[in-house]
Every structure is written in C-alpha cells, then in structure tokens.
Amino acid sequence: MKKNKPKYKQIIDAAVIVIAENGYHSAQVSKIAKTAGVADGTIYLYFKNKEDILVSVFEEKMGIFVENLEKQITGISYAEKKLYTLVDMHFKHLASDFHLAIVTQLELRQSNKELRLRINAVLKGYLAIIDHIVKTGMETSEFRKDLDVRLARQMIFGTIDETVTSWVMNDQKYDLIQLVKPVHQLLINGCGYTKA
Amino acid sequence: MKKNKPKYKQIIDAAVIVIAENGYHSAQVSKIAKTAGVADGTIYLYFKNKEDILVSVFEEKMGIFVENLEKQITGISYAEKKLYTLVDMHFKHLASDFHLAIVTQLELRQSNKELRLRINAVLKGYLAIIDHIVKTGMETSEFRKDLDVRLARQMIFGTIDETVTSWVMNDQKYDLIQLVKPVHQLLINGCGYTKA
Amino acid sequence: MKKNKPKYKQIIDAAVIVIAENGYHSAQVSKIAKTAGVADGTIYLYFKNKEDILVSVFEEKMGIFVENLEKQITGISYAEKKLYTLVDMHFKHLASDFHLAIVTQLELRQSNKELRLRINAVLKGYLAIIDHIVKTGMETSEFRKDLDVRLARQMIFGTIDETVTSWVMNDQKYDLIQLVKPVHQLLINGCGYTKA
Amino acid sequence: MKKNKPKYKQIIDAAVIVIAENGYHSAQVSKIAKTAGVADGTIYLYFKNKEDILVSVFEEKMGIFVENLEKQITGISYAEKKLYTLVDMHFKHLASDFHLAIVTQLELRQSNKELRLRINAVLKGYLAIIDHIVKTGMETSEFRKDLDVRLARQMIFGTIDETVTSWVMNDQKYDLIQLVKPVHQLLINGCGYTKA
C-alpha cells in the first residue's frame, strides 16, 4: 500500500463521506470511486476489498489520533489530568468531523467478526493508553489500589463511547465538548475512593 | 402478527440460534425456516421481512427481560441495591443465553437507521429504568445532587454494555457474573460523592 | 362445476372487478376470494386454478352474449341488418359493463398459449355468426361474390375489436354506441361492390 | 443506453428468440443472457429490467420498420397505392421474421398498463402513417369525404392486426403475403364510396 500517494487519501476521504451519507451497505464501491474521482478498478490498486476500505478509514483516521493522543498524554504527570486530556481530545476529534463520527459510531459496527478483529487491533493502542492512565492513577494513589484495570478501562471506554454514540444518534444536536468536564468527573469518581 | 402462536416463538428461537452461529448477513431465511421446522413462506406469515425477524428477536427477548427487571427494581428502596439488581440481572440474563448474547452485542448492531429506531424504542424502557435509579439515588443522597442524569445513564449503560461486549468478543472465556460486584462498585463510585 | 350455485356467480363477479382494477397478474386469488366473501380454498371448489377463473369469466359473460346474439340475428333476413345488430349489441354489451370491457380487451390477452385456445373456443361461436352473416350477404348479393369469408370475418372482427380496445385504452371517454353506425358503414362498404 | 454497442443488439436478438420460443413469462433473463452470449449482469448494463427488454425489442424492431415505411409511402401519390404498400410491407416484415411475429402479436400483449404506454408511443408513429393515408385518400377523392379518420384508422389497423394474429395463431401455416391483395381490397372498399 502506497499510503503517500494522493489517490489513497482521496479514496479514504471519499469513503468517509459516502459511507456516512449512505450507510456502509448502501455505499457502493462505484459511488466511492466516483466521489474520489477515480475509476472503480483503481480502488483495488489501493485496497484489497470493500471491507478493507472501511477498516482503512478507521486505521488512518484513528491511527493518527491515537499517535497524537499518546504524545500529549505521555507528557502529563497525573492520571486525572491525563484522563481529562483523553476525553477532551476524543470528543473534540469527533465533534470536528461530522462524517467521521457517523462512520466510527454507527457504520463501523456493521461489520463481521473478521473485520472487528482488525478494528480491535487499532483500538488496542487506544485501550493501552487508557490502561496506562488507570495504572498511573493507582500508582499515584489518585485511584483505588484494588481497581480491576480491565474493568476500569471498560468503564472509561464504554462511557465515552456511549456518550458519543448517543450524541451522534441524536443528530449531534447538542454540544459534545461541553460534556468533557462532567464525563471526566464521573470517570474520576468511578476510579476513586469510596466515600467514607 | 399473531405473537401467541407457537410458530411465532419457534421462528424467534430458531432465528437466535441461526443468526448467532452465522451472523445476520449469512443467516438465510431458508436456514431459519428449516431450523424452526416450518416452510420458508411461513416466516412471512409472522414477519414482514428478514429485518423484522432480527428486531422481533430483540423486542421479544429484551421486552420480557425489561418487564421482569422493572418488577424487581420497583420493590427495592435504595438506589445502590437497585443498581446492583440491574447489573446482576443483566449479566445473568445474557450469561444464561449464549446465542442471545451474541445477537444482542454483535449482530443487532449491523442494522440500518430504520432498524435502529425500532431497537431504540425497546431500549427506551431499559434506559428509563436506569434514569429512575439515578434519580432515586439523587433523592436519597446516595448519589451527588449535581449529577447530569443523561450522562450518568450513559456511563451506566456504556459500562455495562462494553463489559458484556468484551466478554462476548473474548468468546465468553471468563465468568461474566463474577464481574457484577466490581462493575457495580465502579458505577456507585462514579455517581457518588467526590472523595474529601 | 355447479354453475347455478350462488357462490360460483359471486366469484365470477368478484373476479371481473378485481381483475379489471388490478390487472390479471396483480389480481391475487386471495383478493378475489375476499371480494367474493369466500375463503381462498373455496375458489378451488369451483375453479381448477387461477387461469380457469379468467377463462370462466369470459365463457360465462360472452357465452350468454353469443347466445343472445345468435337468437337476434337468426330472425333477420338481410346481412346488412344482421351486421348492424352485431355491432350494435357488441358495443352496447361492453359499454354497459365497465369492468368487463377492461377484462375482455386488455387482461384476457395476457394469457399463455393454452389459455388462448380455450378463449378461442368461445370466440368460435362468435366468429361463426360473423361467417354466417358474410355468407348470407354473398347469397343475397349484398356483398361481393368473390369475398374471402375468412378475410371478411377478420376485417369485421378486427375492426370491431380494435374500436373497442381503443375506446377502453382511452378510458372510455367518448361514447362507444355512437360509433355503431359509422363502423357498420365501413364494414358494409368493405364487403360490398367496388365502386364503378 | 448505448444502443450502438454490439451487445445491445445481441441481447435484443436473443430476446426475440427466447421470448418467442418460451413466452414472455417463461423467458428467464438468464436464458436470454446465455443465448446472447453475455453474463446475466450484462443485461442490466443495457436494460433497466426484464420488461424493458420486451419493450425495447418492439421499439427497436418496429422503430426501424416504421421509418422505412414512412420513406416508402411519402414518395407515393395515391392513397390506394400508399395503402397497398403499407399492407405489403407490414405482412412481408412479419412473414420474414417468424419469431418477431410471435413476440409482436402474442407476447407483447401480456404487458401491464405501464408497458402498454411505451408500446403505444411506438405505435403512434405507425398510426400516424395510416391517418396520413386516409387523409390523402379523402383529399384525392379516392375515399369518402365523410370518413371518420379515427374509425378508418381503427378499421385498417384492426383488420391488418387481426389478420396477422390469426396467421400466427394458426402456426403460420398459410401464406400471409398472398393476403396482401384481398386485404387491401377490403380496406379500399371500406373507405371508398357506397355502391350506387
């Protein structure tokens, strides 16, 4: 895959739009090709098949995001602040790209077992960051020592994901970014010490 | 739709199995019919189309579950205990039906906008129960007074859902029911008072 | 076939309406049954299959018509007057039954080879009357002696049929009965002696 | 529709044969494709659906015929000779293409209202020619001045059509072309002056 060629990006960008507007199953390869301004066959010079386009969209768009996220979070000392940055960047990322949010929260889920494995591979990097935050919090005693890291991660990811999905399914009619603070508070509390 | 006819239930039950084992898109109607022991055409006496089968499975199975849940929870006084019962029943319900868990967590998500609306209609009852718990907790001062009910609901639902999905995607190789207590603790903390 | 039973006629009458309003292929047997006020299965106590209904409509409605026609025409001496009666009765018959005209001119043609044979059997009686008229005309010297009876019959039938079909396809928006005289004139001329 | 592509004509020609031999409803698209030597899907690059094939056959074959007919007839001065040419070319056209005659006279009639509209659009050109002939005859005093053009046209078309249909339904076992002269005579008489 020659990921630096302009056509590769053209197709990725066209795919986000076409899939967001039509749904994955109604997004014909020929429609993506037309939107990208290339021939149908050209798609197959850059992608193995239709599913590959979908996953590549995720890999490409989320891959960059996770890289940025990692850089930002590494430089922060406290888990609380790390977690705030995570929620903040996550919400801002999707709030800034209407179509990508739809693809990520709705269309990408319409995939079979095989696809989900590749998606999970990408997600692993993101989940590792969450794990890192949780462990940091336990070390700094910001969080309870007896936290089950996997469960804490599932709460953090589940809450963030559900919040974004609800926002998308409500046609993004309220401001997602305003939810950063209260969501962060919920998560911090969840990981913190039980009230006396 | 004659929902009391035995054939209706036969088809629903067959659909759960066939969809879980093959995935929604590979689950031919004829395969469901054969498993149910009826003719292909009989399916269409009880369901409008293939999608209708999928949603009906959810409506039927989750409808009963939500009813039971409501009854149990209404009789409980404290939010903490209510929430425990919710998590407990949710996990037990899906842990007891291997196929249903797959359909609920994975296959049902592969649906188009129209279908999701019907699914959401069913979910509304479930989410209303969560809302009720959160409000109860706020009234009894078990939970913070300044909770955003919608966000709290999204945390609770998101955490539970993500926990179940992870468990399904890991082929249910660990015991979901053992997670009731720690998940409950995370959620109670999330909704409770900030540590000193 | 117990053709005197009321249900037989009920079904025939329902069929004319349903077929006229929906077209033969969209006229489901169940719709005819419902309109006739009988169960689906009852249809098959009176008719062999769906095609049989269609032909029976024709046999029943046209059979009576041809009988009447025969009686009337036999009593007439001259071919010209016989032909006038034929055109007159034909146009009046179809002009008086909106639905029957549609079935006869349009829907009945949508049949396969086998059906057309049965229809032709019924038509034979009608065509025999035309033949009789032509022969009478040749004997009385009203018509040319060298007429080809078959061709004359085809002109007469073709002209009448085409006139009615055009009228049906134009949604019967002009008065068919007013055409009796001019059509009769055309046919008489066609069969008559060459000018000068 | 790329009507100049060879495949378009291949499919049209295959359709005439397959439909004539099997009847429209038993003529599977896959059979037409096979006969045309193309893949099933290729059909749909050139035709909207199965019905579109049927009408296109008529449009294509009759369109050319009507064009030729127009050219020939325009060059003729007298209505009588014009009419002779019409009948002559009509009979010769269908007598020379066994399969086309079947499709035109029998299968094409098995179409629904929507289809008949497209068929009528093509027929309009043909009927216009007949009208032109009738009017010419009235101007040259070959025909009666008081002819109703529409009725005359219906007689001419009805007679020709019925003659061809009878010939097709009798398995074309007699010579259609020998009927040109007598049929022409019938029509000329019909339009001409009443015998003194």
Next chain:
DNA sequence: CATGAATGAGTCTTCATTCAT
C-alpha cells in the same frame, strides 16, 4: 361444502471484483 394456515417452488436483480486494454 367451507375454511384458511401452511406450503415451497421459482427468479430477477445487485454490486463487489476482475482483467484486457
């Protein structure tokens, strides 16, 4: 005679993918 729930055969159409140019 009458019912109507159940049957199951039969086919058009889509669209991801290929490959000759």
Next chain:
DNA sequence: CATGAATGAAGACTCATTCAT
C-alpha cells in the same frame, strides 16, 4: 498505474395451491 465494461454468484420474497379440520 489507470480504466471501466463485463462478470456471475447468491437469496429474499410472493402467491397459487393444498388439506386437515
């Protein structure tokens, strides 16, 4: 590299007909 015409597999759905009651 790029094209786009051609491919062909695959399956949901309808509805005439049956038969146990």
